[in-house]
Amino acid sequence: MPRRPDSARRGGTPTIRHAAVFCLLLLIALLVNAARVQLFETDTLNANPANRRATIVRYAQPRGDILVDGLPVTGSKDTREQLRYERTYLNGPMYAPVTGYVSQTYGTTLLENTEDSLLSGTDPLLAPFPMWHDVTRGQRPGGHVVTTIKALVQRAAYEGLGGRRGAVAAIEPATGKILALVSSPSYDPGLLSGNSPSVTETWTRLNSATSQPMLNRAIRETYPPGSTFKIVTAAAALDAEVVTDVDAPTDTPDPYVLPGTRTELTNSARGCTEASLADAIRVSCNTVMADFGVKVGLDRMVSTAEKFGFNDTGLRIPSPVAKSNFDTSMSEDQLALSSIGQFNTRATPLQMAMVAAAVANGGELKYPCLVDRTTDADSDTVDRNLPRTYHWAMHASTALRLQRMMVAAVESGSGTNAAIPGVTVGGKTGTAQHGVRNAETPYAWFISWAQAYGSAVPAVAVAVVVEDAAADRSEISGGRSAAPIARAVMEAALRS
Amino acid sequence: MTATAADAPPPDVRLTGRRGVELALLVAAVLVAVLGYVDVGIAKNGAVPPDTAAYGAGLGGLALLAHFAVRFRAPYADPLLLPISVLLNGLGLVLIYRLDLETPHDRAAPAQLIWSTVGVALFITVVVLLRDHRVLQRYAYLSMAAALALLTVPGFFPAVNGAKIWIRVDAFSFQPGEFAKILLGLFFAAYLAANRHALAYTGRKIWRLQLPTGRVLGPIVAIWLLSVGVLVLERDLGTSLLFFGLFVIMLYVATGRIGWIAVGLLLAAVGAFAVGTLEPHVNSRVEDWLDPFASIRADRGPGQLAQSLFAFAAGGTLGVGLGLGHSSLIGFAAKSDFILATAGEELGLSGLTAVFLLYALLVARGYRAGLAQRDPFGQLLAIGLSSILALQVFVIAGGVMGLIPLTGMAMPFLAQGGSSVVTNWVIVALLIRVSDLSRRPGPAAAPERTSTVAGGTP
Numbered sequence: 001m002p003r004r005p006d007s008a009r010r011g012g013t014p015t016i017r018h019a020a021v022f023c024l025l026l027l028i029a030l031l032v033n034a035a036r037v038q039l040f041e042t043d044t045l046n047a048n049p050a051n052r053r054a055t056i057v058r059y060a061q062p063r064g065d066i067l068v069d070g071l072p073v074t075g076s077k078d079t080r081e082q083l084r085y086e087r088t089y090l091n092g093p094m095y096a097p098v099t100g101y102v103s104q105t106y107g108t109t110l111l112e113n114t115e116d117s118l119l120s121g122t123d124p125l126l127a128p129f130p131m132w133h134d135v136t137r138g139q140r141p142g143g144h145v146v147t148t149i150k151a152l153v154q155r156a157a158y159e160g161l162g163g164r165r166g167a168v169a170a171i172e173p174a175t176g177k178i179l180a181l182v183s184s185p186s187y188d189p190g191l192l193s194g195n196s197p198s199v200t201e202t203w204t205r206l207n208s209a210t211s212q213p214m215l216n217r218a219i220r221e222t223y224p225p226g227s228t229f230k231i232v233t234a235a236a237a238l239d240a241e242v243v244t245d246v247d248a249p250t251d252t253p254d255p256y257v258l259p260g261t262r263t264e265l266t267n268s269a270r271g272c273t274e275a276s277l278a279d280a281i282r283v284s285c286n287t288v289m290a291d292f293g294v295k296v297g298l299d300r301m302v303s304t305a306e307k308f309g310f311n312d313t314g315l316r317i318p319s320p321v322a323k324s325n326f327d328t329s330m331s332e333d334q335l336a337l338s339s340i341g342q343f344n345t346r347a348t349p350l351q352m353a354m355v356a357a358a359v360a361n362g363g364e365l366k367y368p369c370l371v372d373r374t375t376d377a378d379s380d381t382v383d384r385n386l387p388r389t390y391h392w393a394m395h396a397s398t399a400l401r402l403q404r405m406m407v408a409a410v411e412s413g414s415g416t417n418a419a420i421p422g423v424t425v426g427g428k429t430g431t432a433q434h435g436v437r438n439a440e441t442p443y444a445w446f447i448s449w450a451q452a453y454g455s456a457v458p459a460v461a462v463a464v465v466v467e468d469a470a471a472d473r474s475e476i477s478g479g480r481s482a483a484p485i486a487r488a489v490m491e492a493a494l495r496s
Numbered sequence: 497m498t499a500t501a502a503d504a505p506p507p508d509v510r511l512t513g514r515r516g517v518e519l520a521l522l523v524a525a526v527l528v529a530v531l532g533y534v535d536v537g538i539a540k541n542g543a544v545p546p547d548t549a550a551y552g553a554g555l556g557g558l559a560l561l562a563h564f565a566v567r568f569r570a571p572y573a574d575p576l577l578l579p580i581s582v583l584l585n586g587l588g589l590v591l592i593y594r595l596d597l598e599t600p601h602d603r604a605a606p607a608q609l610i611w612s613t614v615g616v617a618l619f620i621t622v623v624v625l626l627r628d629h630r631v632l633q634r635y636a637y638l639s640m641a642a643a644l645a646l647l648t649v650p651g652f653f654p655a656v657n658g659a660k661i662w663i664r665v666d667a668f669s670f671q672p673g674e675f676a677k678i679l680l681g682l683f684f685a686a687y688l689a690a691n692r693h694a695l696a697y698t699g700r701k702i703w704r705l706q707l708p709t710g711r712v713l714g715p716i717v718a719i720w721l722l723s724v725g726v727l728v729l730e731r732d733l734g735t736s737l738l739f740f741g742l743f744v745i746m747l748y749v750a751t752g753r754i755g756w757i758a759v760g761l762l763l764a765a766v767g768a769f770a771v772g773t774l775e776p777h778v779n780s781r782v783e784d785w786l787d788p789f790a791s792i793r794a795d796r797g798p799g800q801l802a803q804s805l806f807a808f809a810a811g812g813t814l815g816v817g818l819g820l821g822h823s824s825l826i827g828f829a830a831k832s833d834f835i836l837a838t839a840g841e842e843l844g845l846s847g848l849t850a851v852f853l854l855y856a857l858l859v860a861r862g863y864r865a866g867l868a869q870r871d872p873f874g875q876l877l878a879i880g881l882s883s884i885l886a887l888q889v890f891v892i893a894g895g896v897m898g899l900i901p902l903t904g905m906a907m908p909f910l911a912q913g914g915s916s917v918v919t920n921w922v923i924v925a926l927l928i929r930v931s932d933l934s935r936r937p938g939p940a941a942a943p944e945r946t947s948t949v950a951g952g953t954p
Contacts, residue, residue, distance in 0.1 A: 013867065015752045016879055019745050020863045023886040027856045030890060031849060033899040037808045038845040045809030050792040050802065053810050053822050 293339020529586025815844025
């Protein structure tokens, strides 16, 4: 080693070390700060709504598909833009009440919303090794949603409505599987997919349209159910043994004075004076059924209605279903009107399909469901919806007697337009008054179910509502407007 | 003559050149950069970029030429300086190329490769032509004048993005402040080396602070104030902060007076507060730093700093992977001031730490060259140049990560910017030169003091 002159010590050495320590402190400050941002504040920063990363990642790969009868009714289009893949739809307007839309501008609705994590690939169910995925951060391809919808039934319902305002819900009574869910008029969700100005235009146009095409009338709109509610009242009367012999005459006068008032309730049907329950259902007598409601009493009417699904705010298919209403505190005259589906009684079309399904299924109401199963991108099932009981809506014997009465209504009553040769069809018409002093065009209802001869279980239960403001008022009745649609839907269900 | 007292190496350390080590590290550095390039191509386009071979050959060729220059003209130089620089420069090219893919109409990587070539060419020129850094001492006042001139000129050119720090002629733009920092560092080193005794031991004493005489301190403070003043007028706050820190560090190293640091910090705080409150351009930066998300709440969308923080957060520990991030959301400065955000997002905290450690190693090696140097000018020059790197990394990295208010600056070697890359190559060349001298065995006795810098010495 060469000699080291003492002079080398002078001047710098310790101060250089101090300066080096200062630089080290700068580096440590940077590292600590980096750890703060990249370890401890990541969740807040990643969740900031102004951070577009989640949106970009979400649209960076094709979305999984929604399947009807095993075939996709959705698709993805590569736009090569920042939000790369946009949703496309086959038969968009027909399936819009099922799929909803997925819009880069306006978010998601219905199945696109409830199954979003699966379709977009973020659902933990899709990751066989979650820990490994956390490390690699690999993006999983989106899974598929297999719906319970039958294309033929959906098409029959959609074409049956033919653009008139209204909705159809069809359920397989034994399983609760929803076979058709149609709202009309509809819209093409594909027009909302992207983020171009045309999307904004379409959105504004759809939202300002008086026909409300984006309203899902089948599950998100409630109507006064009118006479179709008489099935619920009849079930309550039979279960409460207010009636024991359905063919025995009653003591109901026509017109019937609502209890505690001087208001007279009349019938549009003939032969309702002292009519039996069976006749009252067959020809649809207001007086007889209003009186039964009063005789059953508020508590038992409410509990029966709720077993059918009324007043349930948590019903999901899995999209949330609007609450169908049956008031829980009423005077007797209000109860009388509610028992024939007027006053504050309101129901979604899906709710009334559930009423028909409960009768057809022997009193056991299955939870309605739109998703049969979900799969990963390779079509391997990751989750399956098994049928489950929602409520026993009535005694099995009550259901049997109601089935016979509903069959009679189709064979020789108000619902003859729904009859299908060679098939057992039960139905109930409804013509619901609404508006101030019932001045507006009434809604035409029809609920029904069909069972092929020799089949152990009914094939389908249907509810149809038509709110056709353009039609002549006298033409509007459940039997004329709604029953033919229900028949077409039932025929399609029996075929598929 | 290779080791200093406090840093006496164990006897078995070979003090001959470590050129083989340097070559091996260079191969590794080029490989890392090329693999990064390939990685970006596969991640973005699913294929190896068609010009990978050209890119690899270009970077490898530059590294090899630089290596030969060092091998033959500075054989005892620190073997880490060059590989670290090549690695950082290569990584910068990868990141810029990666961001180019998001802006196909505005490609910056080819220009950056050309500037890197110019930088390496200058590096080779300096290493080959400058046989002994002590020669530079003669040009102290010339470099000071040149630095001031370079700093003043951009004032006559229009402002770009709020800062008047550019000289623009057609498509060619040049940031003279980058060059001025070397020249000023050189002047500080020469002046302080010549006058350090006078600075340290003379003058009045106030409380525990020994003040040097005005005659000694006056000229250098004047020069420094002038440069910082010009920069403030030109709104180049990053560089003024850099000059400030550089001055304080070098003064402290030269005199050993702790008091200078206290005075420096106090002045810095006062100055920063004054500029931060009075100057609107700076004021907005400070407000942005205090609350990066204010513009989001005001429905004006995220600002650059918020976008930068989003990018770092997205990276997390391991990063999203090269080419897979979205730091291009930051906008127009993504390739220059905010390049670190891309590194943070795509390489994560682990990658960012590696990058910081590379800088730390580079700075440490520069300090080491200074420590091992007996001649005070060489010491101060090496310390000054290394401190420039350290301060610059801190100012810009702290700025884009919300640690300190953002001031526009280039991440050394990493960021897009011709002047910056060229300057940094010159800095490394000077460090190579100093380290070569300090590690060279044999009788190359450096004069302990020189008096080539006139003036000031009593």
